[in-house]
Amino acid sequence: MLGVWRNRPIIMTSIIVLSLVSFDTRYAAWSRGNVRTAPKTVHSKCDRSKFKLILDVGHTAEAPGARSARNLREFDFNLRLAKHIEDKLKAEGFAQTSLLVTEGPKRPSLFKRAKTINDSKADLALSIHHDSVPDSFLEEWEFEGTKSHFSDRFSGYSLFVSQDNPKFWASLRFARLLGNRMKEQGLQYARQYALPVMGRYRRKLLDKKVGVYRYDQLIVLSRTRVPAVLFEAGSIINRDEELAMASTERQDMIGAAVVDAVKEFCPSR
Numbered sequence: 495m496l497g498v499w500r501n502r503p504i505i506m507t508s509i510i511v512l513s514l515v516s517f518d519t520r521y522a523a524w525s526r527g528n529v530r531t532a533p534k535t536v537h538s539k540c541d542r543s544k545f546k547l548i549l550d551v552g553h554t555a556e557a558p559g560a561r562s563a564r565n566l567r568e569f570d571f572n573l574r575l576a577k578h579i580e581d582k583l584k585a586e587g588f589a590q591t592s593l594l595v596t597e598g599p600k601r602p603s604l605f606k607r608a609k610t611i612n613d614s615k616a617d618l619a620l621s622i623h624h625d626s627v628p629d630s631f632l633e634e635w636e637f638e639g640t641k642s643h644f645s646d647r648f649s650g651y652s653l654f655v656s657q658d659n660p661k662f663w664a665s666l667r668f669a670r671l672l673g674n675r676m677k678e679q680g681l682q683y684a685r686q687y688a689l690p691v692m693g694r695y696r697r698k699l700l701d702k703k704v705g706v707y708r709y710d711q712l713i714v715l716s717r718t719r720v721p722a723v724l725f726e727a728g729s730i731i732n733r734d735e736e737l738a739m740a741s742t743e744r745q746d747m748i749g750a751a752v753v754d755a756v757k758e759f760c761p762s763r
């Protein structure tokens with residue numbers, strides 16, 4: 495008995511220490527591993543026909559998100575790219591890929607899409623967006639006779655995951671796979687989210703090699719109970735990148751990156 499009691503403070507200390515191991519420490523330990531060889535279920539195989547993937551089209555026709563440098567709606571960019579990715583995934587045998595197009599005003603639409611994703615019991619939800627900048631960075635120019643806004647200061651894609659999502663680690667895994675594939679396509683990620691200049695839009699960079707950020711509050715990530723990643727595919731407020739994002743060539747590159755990442759992620763589900 496005495497021995498047990500003597501050992502007790504040691505055991506309790508261990509428990510306290512273990513519970514104090516922070517997210518950052520756990521993440522750092524995990525991220526030291528190569529993403530290709532890290533958490534891998536070697537015994538499961540990918541059945542592409544059964545893998546349920548939801549491509550969530552960011553924003554709605556009524557609340558279309560950002561406006562591009564040439565006054566086009568983000569929602570239309572999101573819808574076009576999501577359809578492109580859907581076609582590519584289906585062509586590769588991922589038959590249960592579906593587009594989620596939501597209607598209505600912004601905030602209710604976010605809860606609506608989270609509920610739809612949860613009800614679907616999908617293996618993965620990927621929310622497709624195109625990026626802009628905070629208003630304070632906007633500059634004025636005229637495009638086709640209309641006063642417009644742009645910012646050529648930043649460009650690139652970025653990936654966001656929420657630690658409030660119960661499938662955070664799987665979400666992070668997919669985000670890193672996709673970031674790796676985007677990098678292999680020669681695409682750069684948006685560095686600015688880690689910079690102080692972003693103020694309240696600043697995010698913690700979880701993977702500085704491939705551009706995965708932590709953004710806990712995003713409803714489409716935090717209210718979903720399946721692995722979920724928000725993908726800003728590129729900037730449409732940057733005048734050159736807006737043109738690139740509208741091109742079939744860029745959409746092909748992004749589509750190929752998503753397909754390859756899904757192929758790598760699928761066996762773990």
Ligand SMILES: [Zn+2]
Binds near residue numbers: 552553568624
């Ligand atoms: Zn958006």
